[in-house]
Amino acid sequence: MDFLxxxxxxxxxxxxxxxxxLLAHGVPPGRCLEELCVSDPDLVRGVHERYIAAGARLIETNTFGANAVRLAQYGCEHRVGELNWTAAQLAKDVARGKDVYVAGCVGPLGITAEEAAARGIDRHEVFTDQIGALLDGGCRIIFLETFLDADELLVALEAKQALHHCPVVAMLTSNDRQAFQAAIAKVRAAEAEVVGANCVDGTHALHLLDGMDPDATLAAFPSAGLPKTHDQQLAYPTTPEVFAANARTLAERGVRLLGGCCGVGPQHIAALAAAFRETTTPT
Ligand SMILES: [Zn+2]
Incomplete structure (x- = not known):
């Protein structure tokens, strides 16, 4: 059976x-996380392995910010091909022989359309370079996630569709349900097979996805709530139990693909997998 x-x-x-x-395992804040796929692959491999052990059936590559614009903050803008290809190979290696999908993770560029235009940055080309390398590395699902700007998400989606016809999961983060649902309609019209919300807490994800077209295949990757600083570390308030209970409600409203964003760790995924053990058993 394939993913869709x-x-x-x-x-x-x-x-x-x-x-x-990664930060919880000793990586200092401010480090280029995507570069760790090359400099400390075992650390990244460990994260993937802990999620699979917790019950994840899909893992995402460590490439959220692996585009030339974000990598330029670390002087790594010339390493887009290398980092994305390596991250894809690493995740595929961890998943080999297991019933686990590997998705190539793509985040926004972190600059506005105006800023991109002023700096002469061709956003389509930037996304094409990243997604092309993820596909070369063997990813056959692409996640476009944490997009705030629907137009930027459409640029990334167009770049992906021009490269390959593998499935795409397109997720936005938003405060405004009306704007969110209007954006999702555009993304579905551009043939994203799976759409949804990420990087908002579980209750807000429920609000954003309420009243969606029942024909849409929905995804939700909520965060573990708004973090507070505690002993110079970020502490996320949502417990694994509450996270899993929210996820069950999301599934009752039709969400089919469930995972987590900021602050969600292997314990949350283990609680989530346990809550769905009966429904995920093949019939
Ligand atoms: Zn997040």
């Missing part, structure tokens, strides 16, 4: 955050 077929039949559990998990 499976989502028609059951709820699929994805992984939690990569960034907060």
């Amino acid at each position: 077929d499976e989502l028609q039949h059951r709820v699929l559990i994805g992984d939690g955050a990569m960034g907060t998990e």
Whole structure:
């Protein structure tokens, strides 16, 4: 059964955050997390392995910010091909022989359309370079996630569609349900097979997805709530139990692909997988 077929039949559990998990394992804040795929692959491999052990059936590559614009903050803008290809190979290596999908993770560029234009940055080309390398590395699902600007998400989606016809999961983060649902309609019209919300807490994800077209295949990767600083570390308030209970409600409202964003770790994914154990057993 392939990824899209499976989502028609059951709820699929994805992984939690990569960034907060790396920071929790001693990576100093301010470090280029995507570069760790090359300089400390075992650290990244460990995150993937913990999510699979917790019950994730889909893992995302450590490439959220691996585009030339964000990598330029670390002087790594010339390493887009290398970092994305390596991250894809690493995740595929961890998933080999297991019933686990590997998705290539793509985040926004972190600059506005105006800023991109003023700096002479061709956003389509930037996304094409990143997604092309993820596909070369073997990813056959692409996640476009944490987009605030629907137009930027459409630029990334167009770049992906021009490269390959593998499935795409397109997720926005938003405060405004009306704007969110209008954006999702555009993304669906551009043939994103799976759409949804990420990087908002579980209750807000429910609000954003309420009243969606029942034909849409929905994903939700909520965060573990708004973090507070505690002993110079970020502490996220949502417990694994509350996270899993929210996820169940999301599934009752039709969400088929569930995972987590900032602050969601292997314990949250384990609680989530346990809550769905019956419904994820093949029939
Ligand atoms: Zn997040």
